[in-house]
Amino acid sequence: MKNIKARLSRMSFNKNQLKLTPAYIILIAFTVFMAYMLGWILFASFSSTRGIFTGNLFQDGLNLDSYRQIFFNSNGLLTIFNTLIYTVPSSLLLIIICAPAAYVLARFEFKGNKLTQQLMVIALSVPGIMITMPLFFHFSSLGVHDSRLVIILLFTANSIPFDVYFLTAYYKNLSYSYEESAAIDGAGPLRTFWEIMFPMAKPAIITITIFNLIGKWNAYFLPLIFANTPGMRPVGVWLETTITSMITTGNYSGMFAAVVLAASPTIILYFFLANRLLQGVEQNGVKG
Amino acid sequence: MVMKKKTIFMFLAPALILFGLFILYPVVRTVIMSFFNVNTITSPTNEWSFVGMQNYIDLFSNPTFRISMVNIIKIWAITGFFTLGIALVFAAILSTKIFGRKFFTSIIYLPEVISVIAIGYAWLLYVFNSQFGLINSFFSVIGLESLSNIEWTSPDMLLISMIIAAVFGAIGQYTLMYLSAMTRIPEDFYNVARIEGQNSIYQFFKITLPLIKDVIRTTAVLFTTSTIGFFAFARVFSHISTITPMLFTYNQIFGTEINPETNVGMGAASGVMMSLVGIFFFILSNYIIKKSDYEY
Numbered sequence: 001m002k003n004i005k006a007r008l009s010r011m012s013f014n015k016n017q018l019k020l021t022p023a024y025i026i027l028i029a030f031t032v033f034m035a036y037m038l039g040w041i042l043f044a045s046f047s048s049t050r051g052i053f054t055g056n057l058f059q060d061g062l063n064l065d066s067y068r069q070i071f072f073n074s075n076g077l078l079t080i081f082n083t084l085i086y087t088v089p090s091s092l093l094l095i096i097i098c099a100p101a102a103y104v105l106a107r108f109e110f111k112g113n114k115l116t117q118q119l120m121v122i123a124l125s126v127p128g129i130m131i132t133m134p135l136f137f138h139f140s141s142l143g144v145h146d147s148r149l150v151i152i153l154l155f156t157a158n159s160i161p162f163d164v165y166f167l168t169a170y171y172k173n174l175s176y177s178y179e180e181s182a183a184i185d186g187a188g189p190l191r192t193f194w195e196i197m198f199p200m201a202k203p204a205i206i207t208i209t210i211f212n213l214i215g216k217w218n219a220y221f222l223p224l225i226f227a228n229t230p231g232m233r234p235v236g237v238w239l240e241t242t243i244t245s246m247i248t249t250g251n252y253s254g255m256f257a258a259v260v261l262a263a264s265p266t267i268i269l270y271f272f273l274a275n276r277l278l279q280g281v282e283q284n285g286v287k288g
Numbered sequence: 289m290v291m292k293k294k295t296i297f298m299f300l301a302p303a304l305i306l307f308g309l310f311i312l313y314p315v316v317r318t319v320i321m322s323f324f325n326v327n328t329i330t331s332p333t334n335e336w337s338f339v340g341m342q343n344y345i346d347l348f349s350n351p352t353f354r355i356s357m358v359n360i361i362k363i364w365a366i367t368g369f370f371t372l373g374i375a376l377v378f379a380a381i382l383s384t385k386i387f388g389r390k391f392f393t394s395i396i397y398l399p400e401v402i403s404v405i406a407i408g409y410a411w412l413l414y415v416f417n418s419q420f421g422l423i424n425s426f427f428s429v430i431g432l433e434s435l436s437n438i439e440w441t442s443p444d445m446l447l448i449s450m451i452i453a454a455v456f457g458a459i460g461q462y463t464l465m466y467l468s469a470m471t472r473i474p475e476d477f478y479n480v481a482r483i484e485g486q487n488s489i490y491q492f493f494k495i496t497l498p499l500i501k502d503v504i505r506t507t508a509v510l511f512t513t514s515t516i517g518f519f520a521f522a523r524v525f526s527h528i529s530t531i532t533p534m535l536f537t538y539n540q541i542f543g544t545e546i547n548p549e550t551n552v553g554m555g556a557a558s559g560v561m562m563s564l565v566g567i568f569f570f571i572l573s574n575y576i577i578k579k580s581d582y583e584y
Binding site: 038130 | 292293296310311315321330331332377381385386388394396397398399403405419425471513517519534541542552556559563
């Protein structure tokens with residue numbers, strides 16, 4: 001009896017899988033396209049421009065000149081350093097700043113609470129260009145135009161509305177019993193938050209931090225305006241500048257190497273964190 | 289729960305100070321700026337002169353702005369249709385009992401983590417290249433010469449090419465949103481349909497789509513507000529046929545290499561218009577996205 005049941009379920013399983021053939025074709029086609037595109041660009045970056053145009057990528061053997069060129073002649077290393085300097089501190093600052101704010105907004109009633117939350121949400125639909133003109137004016141009149149610290153603060157401030165909104169939603173769903181028992185134990189609000197309520201939000205904090213790291217690494221619009229000098233550029237702006245200058249000389253191998261340098265760090269990070277990240281997106285529907 | 293006012297302020301202060309300094313204050317100042325004639329971005333306030341609505345009138349009579357408006361409507365309609373459509377198909381596939389579901393999901397989401405500039409150049413320099421590009425060599429290998437001769441980077445094709453790249457870059461995010469909505473639908477609904485002998489196409493249109501209607505509305509609004517900021521792809525494909533309002537605004541404020549002349553007041557007016565459209569769709573979404581018609 002058991003045997004028949006098992007066989008039956010296996011049969012229906014096979015039938016279902018057969019019906020899914022068109023689905024597999026679509027998914028495999030997309031995967032092959034993606035792999036081919038990324039793989040070809042990676043190979044092309046180790047090839048020579050002549051090899052790219054003749055269709056025989058390695059006719060000149062393995063060519064490392066493009067990487068030598070973008071690392072040492074085109075500020076590639078400095079760009080990676082800049083991007084890290086902007087990305088990591090601002091992502092950490094965001095957590096330290098937004099988690100306490102989200103906590104009180106979600107769990108305490110006070111005058112101005114609703115207004116603050118509404119302002120944050122409305123700020124989400126205001127395009128970034130709206131903050132650029134006054135800030136550019138003040139930065140240049142204060143003479144802080146080429147300051148990494150200013151960029152870090154700008155990157156941090158720019159994500160405050162979304163991060164506060166995201167963490168507020170998370171804190172609203174937690175039970176009040178934790179704070180009550182902390183209060184019975186005589187813990188003050190600061191200790192209650194940092195020792196109990198902050199660690200409680202760990203899943204949300206990890207998700208938002210991955211998003212911040214990837215989002216800041218790929219930031220383009222604000223650095224285009226505020227960090228667009230050779231010594232200050234992060235990868236997005238650097239990539240555009242590098243390609244615009246290489247396209248005039250037709251150095252395709254160099255251009256593909258620049259694309260690889262800009263894209264690979266987040267792809268590698270994603271490779272390790274994909275499960276965690278996708279879980280976060282599926283549960284909260286956040287934007288990357 | 290109660291907390292002392294001082295403590296509440298201490299928790300909120302860093303976020304509020306940064307928000308006020310770097311977002312609220314600049315936005316308010318930009319709105320004011322849009323009613324003044326401001327020539328360059330570094331013009332101090334005493335060089336501004338009040339012009340009322342003139343910046344807005346100039347904006348709507350500017351031919352480049354009009355082109356950018358037509359472009360963004362095309363981009364919104366075509367990219368929106370294909371992005372949300374393909375995302376729905378992908379999500380429907382991924383919500384079945386398919387092998388490698390996690391793997392395929394992570395592949396579909398991959399473009400979301402790559403720099404938009406890198407994706408833009410990957411398409412522009414490689415996929416669309418007329419000599420060694422992926423599309424043209426694919427069609428010439430399978431012998432479709434007429435398709436392999438398309439010049440994807442020619443001025444008439446550039447907008448379409450940019451839209452294809454933009455769809456590729458946006459599918460992942462929406463696929464995951466639909467997928468999470470679809471996995472919440474109870475399996476029983478489909479079992480009943482299966483017992484009644486309905487095929488999966490029928491199930492998709494009669495069960496899945498009606499049940500995730502609200503999510504589709506939400507994503508449509510989200511897509512619309514994000515399209516207002518369409519910028520990076522337009523910079524990469526940089527042509528008059530791909531200019532968007534955001535790029536137009538940027539050029540008005542910071543100038544271009546060809547035309548360094550700026551009109552910051554008009555740029556501010558353009559920014560205000562885009563903000564109003566964004567806020568309009570945000571408010572609209574609060575009205576149309578009510579509680580679901582279905583309980584499950």
